[in-house]
């Protein structure tokens with residue numbers, strides 16, 4: 001069963017949108033440069049704009065079909081929508097804002113408990129305040145809570161993290177992942193910040209000029225030169241799932257392991273006992289420019305991580321080249337054109353990827 005299936009066409013001035021989206025479950029990211037049509041797409045799905053042509057189907061039910069003159073208003077679509085700027089009711093307290101959508105939920109059908117949600121989003125101390133007394137980040141947390149309390153079949157979020165500081169992102173991102181896994185609410189998240197989006201999901205739709213130019217797993221998409229171009233300005237990043245294997249207090253390091261890879265891989269990170277226990281799973285970011293390539297392993301060097309791999313793709317850009325290296329999972333490495341020429345880095349070549357333990361950033 002498809003959570004969402006839609007094909008929409010819309011024209012606004014010089015801008016035309018013609019987009020097909022289809023997904024079943026999990027979290028899907030929508031990434032694209034400013035003006036690509038991300039917000040317009042969400043508006044069309046949720047019912048804030050009418051398409052010139054097309055359909056929207058949620059859990060196999062047609063919400064919009066221009067050929068059959070079907071048009072369900074937003075309130076019937078069972079879509080939770082978190083606006084870019086939150087958009088709370090200014091005259092209501094946080095509690096009333098949160099509870100606003102719940103009367104629509106049939107008794108006994110509500111899947112998300114108010115108390116549990118308030119606790120997880122840290123809204124307890126805010127319940128009696130009004131939106132104007134809240135910071136941007138607090139408003140956003142309330143907006144996310146309100147959307148979830150309507151027990152939607154689908155949750156759409158437009159730049160949900162833009163006003164949150166790093167600490168709150170770290171709290172909310174794992175919560176959204178948990179919500180998605182626990183309540184099976186599929187989510188469509190729009191962002192122009194790639195590292196943020198990749199902390200949530202690697203399943204992406206890439207939008208440009210009102211069209212879908214790519215759809216699939218981030219690491220497969222970066223292999224396509226045209227898609228790499230769409231993503232390049234937005235902070236290309238490796239986001240790798242790891243598990244805390246052990247903490248070595250004596251040497252001040254934490255060992256992380258990745259068992260999703262086609263071979264077991266261990267890396268070292270500076271000790272991270274403050275946030276993570278043995279067994280915890282997390283996404284770890286590693287910037288392509290923080291990885292060096294060598295043609296052999298280097299003993300007696302302070303760089304703690306050296307992973308052998310094979311170059312599967314070389315992408316040449318003006319003054320910066322990219323190598324996609326299979327080390328068990330795919331790593332995107334950025335190198336200068338001069339290094340590529342000097343080391344004769346070509347597809348199929350065996351290399352070692354070197355990165356300092358400090359280059360591994362714990363996202364969540």
Ligand SMILES: Nc1ncnc2c1ncn2[C@@H]1O[C@H](COP(=O)(O)OP(=O)(O)OP(=O)(O)O)[C@@H](O)[C@H]1O
Nearest residue numbers: 012013015032033034035036037038039040041192
């Ligand atoms: N009412 C309108 N009339 C004419 N053009 C419009 C109108 N609203 C939006 N547009 C144009 O539609 C295009 C898509 O806008 P949209 O807000 O969907 O993009 P976006 O990808 O969400 O961008 P951003 O990341 O900057 O929010 C833009 O070129 C915008 O100028």
